[in-house]
Amino acid sequence: MFSHETVPDIAPQQADGLLRNRATILTNLVVALLAILVLQETLPAATTLAWIAGMAALNTARLFLSHWLRKSAWAARRKLHVFTAGAVLSGLSWGCLPVLLLPVGSVEDFAFAGFMIAGMTAGAITALCWYQPAYLGYLLGATLPLAACLLLLKEPVYLAMGGQVLFYAIMLAVISVFYSRRLLQTLRLENELDREHRRLEATRQELALAQQNKWQTLAQLSHHLRTPMNAVIGFSDMLRSEVLGPIGNPKHKDYINDIHDSGTRALQIINEILDVSQAEAGMLTLSKIDVDIQEALSDCLQNHGEAAAQRGVTLTPRISETLPRMRCDSARLQQILDQLLSNALRHTPTGGQIILSADIEESHWLAIRIADTGPGIPEDRLAEAMTPFVQFDDAMVRQHDGIGIGLPLARRLVELHGGEFTLRSTPGLGTTATIRLPLR
Structure with missing residues (x-):
């Protein structure tokens, strides 16, 4: 043998x-x-x-x-x-x-x-x-x-x-x-x-180290890209504002606006990559303060209301009126909600609906759910959806921007708060993302 x-x-x-x-x-x-x-x-x-x-x-x-x-x-x-x-x-x-x-x-x-x-x-x-x-x-x-x-x-x-x-x-x-x-x-x-x-075990440790090095390298790269991209945005903003004098050719104004918009979008992607890289590499820290959860959810709905209206998607709140204040990182909580709502909007067709609900579970858990009526994800591909930079090759995704880090970033930020993130989906019926955060 x-x-x-x-x-x-x-x-x-x-x-x-x-x-x-x-x-x-x-x-x-x-x-x-x-x-x-x-x-x-x-x-x-x-x-x-x-x-x-x-x-x-x-x-x-x-x-x-x-x-x-x-x-x-x-x-x-x-x-x-x-x-x-x-x-x-x-x-x-x-x-x-x-x-x-x-x-x-x-x-x-x-x-x-x-x-x-x-x-x-x-x-x-x-x-x-x-x-x-x-x-x-x-x-x-x-x-x-x-x-x-x-x-x-x-x-x-x-x-x-x-x-x-x-x-x-x-x-x-x-x-x-x-x-x-x-x-x-x-x-x-x-x-x-x-x-x-x-x-x-040795191979696993080598892979874990390689993964750690990958995210650290990506975080450093993203950090170094922010400075020149900020310069592109700043100078293009000066040019389109005509601070140094008028621009004679209207076409040039259009190009400058395109440069500014593209630079802004590129900086947003760079910041998202930096966040997910730092989170995966264990380099991301939280600054916790007392946050009014009801106010945070209302602000999020207001921020995405215009985009939902433009796409013909109904954005429905179902938020409990007795939500307490809780200690968390306000900016990161807003980022979690923005990522999930943006992701739901990208995958919900015209005439669809997104429901944002929030209530208290088991007396010490805040449960926030974002449910859409998009095409859904097969069960055997849910794990793939939670992998950074993975995008599904379907028409709905190709119509909109996104690099496949919204869900993984949201999950990591929830876990940093000591919470739980779950994703459930049924093909043809939609997807529900659930955030459970400890109130204590």
């Missing part, structure tokens, strides 16, 4: 999986004590004491060693080899039990020992299959001495038991191979996914 060059090193995960799980080591001690309680009448006291002391010493040493290895700076492969050695010794400590029973044990004693060893070796699969040699060492160390002792007794019942132990050990080895392969495959996939995640 993985080429030699792309296979990630899973040894650190294997070592961590083995060393983290200490339940198997503690289980060895608990089960050993249980075995002694059952076999204490069969085995001599000295033998019993020696075996349980050896088990306790070995497993205690393994516990301390596992704790130390997890914190050590050793290479993961070296940790695996040390742990494997401990697993082999632990298996052999169980293998010693049938050896001790060989001179004195009955069929029942060997059956009990076999039962204990079978349970320990089966249960160890999940804990030790992080590293196949560790499990195989534990399995063979525990089962081969038991099988050898049973076969040495040469009686039919013992021979049958010995054969069963060998068959059981083979089956566990096969099962552990499949289990280990699946586990290692999962580890490799996790490593590969983690590596891809790091790659994607």
